[in-house]
Amino acid sequence: MDKLANQACLSKRTIYSYFRSKEEIIETTIDSFIQETEQEFIQVATKEDSVENVVSYIFNYILTHGQFIFNLQGLNDLRLHYPDLWQRIKKIREEKIQNLIRLMMEKSGNKSAVQEIDSRILTAVIVASINKVMTPDFLLTNGLTLEETANQFSKLLLALFSISLGNKDPNT
Numbered sequence: 599m600d601k602l603a604n605q606a607c608l609s610k611r612t613i614y615s616y617f618r619s620k621e622e623i624i625e626t627t628i629d630s631f632i633q634e635t636e637q638e639f640i641q642v643a644t645k646e647d648s649v650e651n652v653v654s655y656i657f658n659y660i661l662t663h664g665q666f667i668f669n670l671q672g673l674n675d676l677r678l679h680y681p682d683l684w685q686r687i688k689k690i691r692e693e694k695i696q697n698l699i700r701l702m703m704e705k706s707g708n709k710s711a712v713q714e715i716d717s718r719i720l721t722a723v724i725v726a727s728i729n730k731v732m733t734p735d736f737l738l739t740n741g742l743t744l745e746e747t748a749n750q751f752s753k754l755l756l757a758l759f760s761i762s763l764g765n766k767d768p769n770t
Contacts (some may be wrong), residue, residue, distance in 0.1 A: 624676075625683060631664055632690055639697070649705045650756050656698065657752040661745055670744060674734035688729065695728065696721045704757075724755065 599620065603610045617623045635656075639688050642655045677684045729745055730736060 610761070621680060626686065628683065634663070636694070643701050646722075647705065649702045652701065652705070653698070653756055654751050657748055661748055666761060667748065668735055670737055672743070677734060690693060691728065692721070692725045695725050727751070727754075740767070 599610050602623070603656060606613065612686065613623070617626065617635055638659050639656055643652055646655070647654050665725070676687065696717070699717055703717060731751065732744070737744075737747060
């Protein structure tokens with residue numbers, strides 16, 4: 599709270615006149631970020647025909663604009679000290695991934711082998727993968743950064759859709 603107050607050039611008392619608790623500050627910040635990210639996703643998804651560009655843009659947006667949350671320490675703090683918020687984030691992440699998969703399936707058209715997979719199963723597999731690798735434990739154990747892991751995961755996701763379209767090169 600001291601750091602937040604200093605950065606905002608406010609007293610802690612002033613901050614607490616707007617928020618009842620640290621948890622409310624964190625929750626409001628996360629809610630705001632989720633809404634902004636959703637708006638960005640809708641804008642890029644409606645303008646962009648390329649699945650690769652949409653996925654790349656969204657991953658980059660989350661990593662650059664969500665650094666305050668999506669860093670190793672922030673994730674670990676949320677998981678350990680705010681389990682309700684951690685669970686809520688996991689639920690929202692699952693919903694957003696469903697939206698992304700739906701978009702990828704729509705943009706890949708009927709020519710994609712992914713079209714033959716039930717979107718619920720595909721979503722569950724991708725969410726389970728994210729829940730396994732985008733965690734503080736996995737990152738620390740494997741000496742990875744969140745940025746490296748997110749970048750690799752986006753490449754994996756794009757490769758999945760590229761291969762299902764019959765492309766050997768995921769960049770085509």
